[in-house]
Amino acid sequence: MSDAQGAGDVILAVEGVTLSFGGVRALNEVSFDVREHEVRSIIGPNGAGKSSMLNVINGVYHPQQGTIRLRMDGALREFHDMDPHEVALSGIARTFQNLALFKGMSVLDNIMTGRNLRMHTNLLLQALRIGPAAREEIEHREAVELIIDFLEIQAYRKTPVGRLPYGLQKRVDLGRALAMEPSVLLLDEPMAGMNVEEKQDMCRFILDVNDQMGTTIVLIEHDMGVVMDISDRVVVLDYGRKIGDGTPEEVRGNQAVIDAYLGVSH
């Protein structure tokens, strides 16, 4: 568990968010907040609305009701109908439940794309690799190499990601998000489908990112052992509603949460 518990100010606030797809209420007046530097987990049974929550924060979906606020320049500011790319520009990165890597590109290029929003030199200079463009490319390349070392995927730098085993692709997905140097990192089931060792590695990476870079983590995960182990606070969703919110201990003892997981009827 990171030692940031309870420390930071609120960096991200979800307030009364309702999201419907036709008749399906994926999210029903959900509110919670995320504090700076914490590991905040979202759990819940399949179809509870976890990914939908992430997609709302990320700007993929715009909720019918409610707001998302993010700390920018010292104050909480409302996201108003932001596109994913605008959300990215304001410092939120994410990974995907179903891998969404650029399959035709190498590991290195995939992670380099994460630096794109930080590149500013013009096209001609880029193509010719001269002047400021050369310097910029080298700078970003160095940042990317650090991430590759950190994630222990040096051996696969030039491999097209489509050819990597699943567990490594998940790492590249994380690497691409890290390359953006986000202040908040949204992770949608980063350990799904992994074996025990791979999960341990991924946990270590997430905690290191949280500790060393001070990145705030919002984590969706089904493995309760992992969640209880690394989270500072946990939100529990069920059928689109928030049914629990607190430290791992509090959530574990919450009757509504126990019922939801045991499938007690509502």
Next chain:
Amino acid sequence: MKQHIGIVSVGVLLLAGLVAPLATGAGTPGFYTEVLLGGLMAGVLYSLVALGIVLIFKASGVFNFAQGAMVLFAALSVARMAEAMPLWAAALLGMGIMVLVAIVIERLVLRPLVNQDGVVLLMATLGVSYFMDGFGQTVWGSDIYSIELGIAKEPVMILEGVFQGGILINKDDVAAALVAALLVALLALFFQKTSTGRALRAVADDHQAAQSIGIPLNRIWVIVWSVAGVVALVAGMVWGAKLGVQFSISQVALKALPVVILGGFTSVPGAIIGGLIIGVGEKMAEVFLAPVLVKTFDLAGGGIENWFAYVLALLFLLVRPQGLFGEKLIDRV
């Protein structure tokens, strides 16, 4: 396995068609080579148009029916502006116009229709196509105009030592092929070596992921349509210099449709090789197959150039729907 048999037999058929005229002595080697080169030249133009279509399809999933109209519009603009200024200035200004066209299309057509079905977007580009055909004539006129590249038109005789009678070849054809090759090389450099190129490849691979790392789709669309516009301009200038700038360009450019079916909608090399195959194929068919049809079946034998490309594309659809280099289309269930 069955798939392989299909594609191999089409390949064998094409190869047989390619060597048959030589083997049967239907033409002298010199004449044969001339036909071959003529086909390659036409093919280069098809390739350029197909290239524009593939670029747009990869980045935005839109089949741009208006690519041919863009070729005509660009050629018209350059030809008419060149009457008042040097050609290079007209070409540069023409590029500016094509970028403007890209911006307008993104703003007025793509952005409002984002997330609509592919069919809706196809219809929209069909509309754009007719609009540009007409609007070009409204602005620039509907006569036949010429573009003078300043390269001598008279053919030169080459390889007189190799073939009896040598080969007649046009200098401007050679120049056109070089320009096309240069353009493709520049595009490759742009896609592989610039961060914008990397962003374009990213968008082509996965829209959602690309957006989530801060790549703005709207700007990418403008860039891709601008690049396709510049490609159209080069094709239009080469074409216009050869045959004159006239309305039929827009129609002939539709041959790019069978080309992308052949090469694959998402493949740049496919567009280029597909264009060359169709260019050579239809010339060969016109010159060498037509007389055979006339003799054996007593047909009139004309017009093969009009249907050959489409029949070949149909054959490909049967044996390899994703095209030579395209990704396999699998419907997600």
